[in-house]
Structures are given as C-alpha cells and as structure tokens.
Amino acid sequence: MSSTGDLKNNLEKLRTQLRSIHYNGVFDVEAIINGKPEVFLPLLNYCILQFSKPLAKYFIQKGYIFHDLSDSKFIETVYRLLLNEFTYTPGLSVIYFLSNGFAERKIIFICDVIQHCKRKHNELVKAKRKSLYDKTKVKKQVPSNEEITAATTSMQCSSQVPDIAREPKHTVLVRKEPNLERQVCKQETQQRIAEDSDCSDISEDTILKIYDAIKEMGARLGESVTKLDDKVDKNLASLRDRVFLIERRVQTLEDKYSKPPVSVDASPNASRAESKVPIFQRVENSKSSTTLNVSRDTDEFINQLAQKHKVNL
Numbered sequence: 001m002s003s004t005g006d007l008k009n010n011l012e013k014l015r016t017q018l019r020s021i022h023y024n025g026v027f028d029v030e031a032i033i034n035g036k037p038e039v040f041l042p043l044l045n046y047c048i049l050q051f052s053k054p055l056a057k058y059f060i061q062k063g064y065i066f067h068d069l070s071d072s073k074f075i076e077t078v079y080r081l082l083l084n085e086f087t088y089t090p091g092l093s094v095i096y097f098l099s100n101g102f103a104e105r106k107i108i109f110i111c112d113v114i115q116h117c118k119r120k121h122n123e124l125v126k127a128k129r130k131s132l133y134d135k136t137k138v139k140k141q142v143p144s145n146e147e148i149t150a151a152t153t154s155m156q157c158s159s160q161v162p163d164i165a166r167e168p169k170h171t172v173l174v175r176k177e178p179n180l181e182r183q184v185c186k187q188e189t190q191q192r193i194a195e196d197s198d199c200s201d202i203s204e205d206t207i208l209k210i211y212d213a214i215k216e217m218g219a220r221l222g223e224s225v226t227k228l229d230d231k232v233d234k235n236l237a238s239l240r241d242r243v244f245l246i247e248r249r250v251q252t253l254e255d256k257y258s259k260p261p262v263s264v265d266a267s268p269n270a271s272r273a274e275s276k277v278p279i280f281q282r283v284e285n286s287k288s289s290t291t292l293n294v295s296r297d298t299d300e301f302i303n304q305l306a307q308k309h310k311v312n313l
Helices: 008-019 029-034 037-050 052-062 071-086 104-136 144-159 170-196 197-201 203-256 268-276 279-309
Strands: none
Touching: 008 029, 008 104, 029 037, 029 104, 037 052, 037 071, 037 104, 052 104, 071 104
C-alpha cells in the first residue's frame, strides 16, 4: 500500500496502473482530485469485471454477484471479495468511499485493487495454459523391456530361416544383414525412449527414417569419393604417359642434333658436281636433309610409343 501525502505522485501512479490494464475510459483528473465517487466507481467496475474475462469468470464462479446492485451494495461486495480472495482490507469504509473527498486514499485503494487483479489474472492464465498442455500432450504407450526383447528375438529367428529352394545359404545371410542391423537400431531406439520420458513426443518411425537417411547420405558420399579417386587416377596415368613421350621425344631430338650423320658419296661425278656448288649452299642443303630425316624418324618413334601406351597426342 502506498503512503499518503503525495497526491501528484499517487495520481501519476494511478494513470500508469490504468494504462497497464488497457483502460480506455474517461480519466477526469479534476474529479479524481476532488474525490468524487462517480469517477472511481467505473474504475473499480472495470478492474473487477472488464479487465480480464478469466478473472471475472472466476469471481462469478465463487458466488459474487455484481449486476443489478446499488452503489453501496456493489462496494460492499467488492470489499468482501478483496477480504476473502486477497486478504486485503481497504482503508476507507463504504460510507467514506461513496462520499466526496478522501481523494488520495481512494487513488491508493484503486491502485491496490489493480495490482491484486493483475496478479490473480496471471495465475489463472498460467494454470489454464498448463491444463491445456496436459490435455493436448500425446501420451504414448512405451512397451516394456521384456516385450521389446521378446519381439526382437522372434523377428530375428524368423529372419534367419533360409530359403534353400530359392537361393544358396550365404546369399540369404548377406541379404538378411541389413534387417538385423535395423532391428538392433530399433531395439536401442525403443530402450532410449523408455528410459527418457522427455523424448516421448518423437515417434519411432521418425527416428528410423532419420537413421536411414543419414546412412543413405553416407553411402552416396562414399560412392562420390570413389568415383573422384578413379577419375584422378586415370588423369594421372594419362599425364604420366604424355610426359614420358615428351621426354623421349626431346631426348631423341638431342641425340640427333648432337651427332649429325655424315653422308659420303662414292661417285666421282657427284663429288665434282658438289665441288662446283658454293660452300654456304652445301651447308644449307645438308642441314635441311638432316632436319627432315630427324623429324621423320622422331615422328615414327612417337607414334609407336603412342600406340603402345594407347595415348592420343
């Protein structure tokens, strides 16, 4: 309860409290300062009956009647409600509240009523939300560990019976391994659900779907990595072959140029004809013939290597 002696501060506090409960009615400051009851009665009626529907319903269920009452009966009912529900005793009697004056005490009284109503409203809303959550929460029946073990054992026994007339024994075993793995995962999932009650909202099928999706993604990633490795190996082999051919070609060219062939013509007529040709022309002719021979021999050697290694140059 606020203390008296500061009318302006208490008036501002009343304005703030009314704003917090979304009061849109008339706020006559002059009438409030004069302590007129016809201004405070609508404020009190709004706090009790119009501010919160759950709160008004709660008061009506408790047996408090507010309709078709005179002002004095209405104030008496409100005083009895405050005493029974909130153990709050007003500082003004009914007669003083319905008379002019005592503005500051009336302001403090309305502020206290607003605070009590807000607190009760929050309690009712919280309790209602909790009850709705309990009703809408799905309660799933989790099987016991013995039932899970018995069901899993029967499934494993039925899955391990081979069909000898159709397929060989080792093929049946290989085919049944994923089912066994999935059954083990199913058993572990059910045990976790049974141990942890907070995970009861997650269905078993959802967990198995997530597990299968993760497993499939891992298999796809493994296949992609394998394909990339094969492609890289092929490219490296091709590059090695090409580098080898280029090195041999360079080596062949170096050998040809380091030891140029010496052509000896035994015919005397050829020597006489060559002697008549100028020296620089004979040098050029020898260079051109040497180059042609080297290039022809090198191309033949490279083609043979390419056919041998099956590389397209």
